[in-house]
Amino acid sequence: MLQKWFEKNGFSAKWCTGMVSAQESLSRSAYDIVLSDLRLPDGDGIMLLSWMNERDLSLPVIIMTGYGEIQTAVSAIKLGAFDFLEKPINPSILAEKIEAALRGRKSEKNSERGGRQTKRGENGVRRTVEGRSPLSTRMYSFINTVAPTSMAVMLIGESGTGKEHAARMIHDRSLRAKAPFVAVDCGSLSMELAPSELFGHKRGAFTSAIEDRTGFFAEANGGTLFLDEVGNLPHGVQVQLLRALQEKKIRPVGTTSDLEVDVRIITATNENLEKAIALGRFREDLFHRLNEFIIEVPPLRACREDIPLYVEHFVAEANVELDKQVKQISGELLSRLEAYSWPGNLRELRNVIRRAVLFSNGDSLTMENLPLLREKPVEPDMREDVALTVSPEEEKEKIVQALEKAGGNKSRAALLLRIDRKTLYNKLRKYGL
Numbered sequence: 159m160l161q162k163w164f165e166k167n168g169f170s171a172k173w174c175t176g177m178v179s180a181q182e183s184l185s186r187s188a189y190d191i192v193l194s195d196l197r198l199p200d201g202d203g204i205m206l207l208s209w210m211n212e213r214d215l216s217l218p219v220i221i222m223t224g225y226g227e228i229q230t231a232v233s234a235i236k237l238g239a240f241d242f243l244e245k246p247i248n249p250s251i252l253a254e255k256i257e258a259a260l261r262g263r264k265s266e267k268n269s270e271r272g273g274r275q276t277k278r279g280e281n282g283v284r285r286t287v288e289g290r291s292p293l294s295t296r297m298y299s300f301i302n303t304v305a306p307t308s309m310a311v312m313l314i315g316e317s318g319t320g321k322e323h324a325a326r327m328i329h330d331r332s333l334r335a336k337a338p339f340v341a342v343d344c345g346s347l348s349m350e351l352a353p354s355e356l357f358g359h360k361r362g363a364f365t366s367a368i369e370d371r372t373g374f375f376a377e378a379n380g381g382t383l384f385l386d387e388v389g390n391l392p393h394g395v396q397v398q399l400l401r402a403l404q405e406k407k408i409r410p411v412g413t414t415s416d417l418e419v420d421v422r423i424i425t426a427t428n429e430n431l432e433k434a435i436a437l438g439r440f441r442e443d444l445f446h447r448l449n450e451f452i453i454e455v456p457p458l459r460a461c462r463e464d465i466p467l468y469v470e471h472f473v474a475e476a477n478v479e480l481d482k483q484v485k486q487i488s489g490e491l492l493s494r495l496e497a498y499s500w501p502g503n504l505r506e507l508r509n510v511i512r513r514a515v516l517f518s519n520g521d522s523l524t525m526e527n528l529p530l531l532r533e534k535p536v537e538p539d540m541r542e543d544v545a546l547t548v549s550p551e552e553e554k555e556k557i558v559q560a561l562e563k564a565g566g567n568k569s570r571a572a573l574l575l576r577i578d579r580k581t582l583y584n585k586l587r588k589y590g591l
């Protein structure tokens with residue numbers, strides 16, 4: 159019914175039957191807005207929202223709720239949902255909310271189109287800022303040095319420090335800037351589908367190959383392919399990747415001839431790959447091919463003097479997105495932000511600021527707007543170690559079962575276990591899975 163409504167009103171709408179099907183659509187194509195039921199046959203709107211947050215899919219999400227679900231809708235807003243809509247849906251309220259969400263989105267897109275840091279979008283918000291602390295300055299000077307070359311760059315840093323951001327910056331400052339930048343989350347590639355996702359396939363190559371698929375390599379031809387969490391690349395695919403890099407040729411699944419590709423590779427990892435090599439999980443020859451130039455992306459707590467700059471940036475961004483007018487930040491709040499340990503780095507800071515701006519009433523942010531930071535700062539190690547059960551054997555068993563259910567897809571398994579992807583990776587390593 160809603161799909162018809164959208165189409166009648168000049169939108170193109172894709173209807174998904176559940177959470178997994180929405181995740182698949184969101185992974186493949188770009189959308190401007192997501193309208194999701196709170197209850198879904200295979201999950202719920204909040205799980206979908208967390209999944210999108212993890213991947214930085216910052217498009218507006220409107221959650222549709224039934225009678226008596228307002229409390230859950232409020233939690234959704236705290237998690238970053240744009241708004242909620244009570245059922246039965248009133249078309250004029252729906253139209254109003256869609257318009258408000260798209261207004262924010264348009265401003266965001268304009269600022270994205272602004273490209274490099276020096277340019278600004280129509281709304282005057284920069285797309286990115288460069289920290290000025292010694293570690294940040296060093297990183298940007300490495301980025302500027304390596305960008306115009308064709309060297310393979312490996313970005314090493316904790317989750318949320320801005321590795322993907324740095325990869326885009328390298329691409330934008332390279333001679334390939336006008337060609338595509340394609341980002342791939344290696345953790346979500348299953349062993350079975352990875353070759354076809356990376357190298358493409360011919361229709362009929364396997365049962366579910368109902369049409370030809372280009373593959374990420376060919377999509378990135380002439381440009382940059384960013385392999386995020388490269389340590390999670392299935393072992394079998396590592397050999398194929400090495401061949402593609404050495405010979406600059408790929409062979410789509412189900413075909414007999416090679417395609418020439420010209421792709422610059424940037425990888426990111428938040429783990430010690432040398433350890434993975436020692437454990438036989440990562441190929442040493444591939445590692446050397448990928449790390450022609452290593453850049454360390456520092457954790458936010460090592461660059462505390464950059465925090466006010468980032469806060470200012472994220473407030474400006476949230477003002478536009480949420481139609482707010484925050485102009486001041488209380489000294490007490492800023493000191494709190496500077497003192498916090500930021501285990502989730504820039505991503506966590508951005509989320510905290512967006513939430514604070516959303517809950518602000520006037521033109522200033524105070525401690526009142528930051529309920530989440532009032533408690534003791536979380537240490538990174540504690541965050542990593544969320545036990546799923548009391549005994550390690552049971553925990554391992556639970557993980558194995560979730561992986562089976564998810565058909566080997568780690569992101570999906572993490573969702574089933576209700577832990578984040580990074581925690582799952584740590585546990586897989588811990589149990590040698």
Ligand SMILES: Nc1ncnc2c1ncn2[C@@H]1O[C@H](COP(=O)(O)OP(=O)(O)OP(=O)(O)O)[C@@H](O)[C@H]1O
Pocket residue numbers: 214285286287288289315316317318319320321322323324386426428471504505508
């Ligand atoms: N220099 C910057 N200026 C503005 N925003 C930034 C900057 N660097 C990172 N961000 C923002 O911080 C968030 C996290 O960045 P990013 O996704 O690049 O981190 P990551 O290290 O790749 O994370 P993960 O390890 O989880 O994949 C994003 O919302 C990104 O837009």
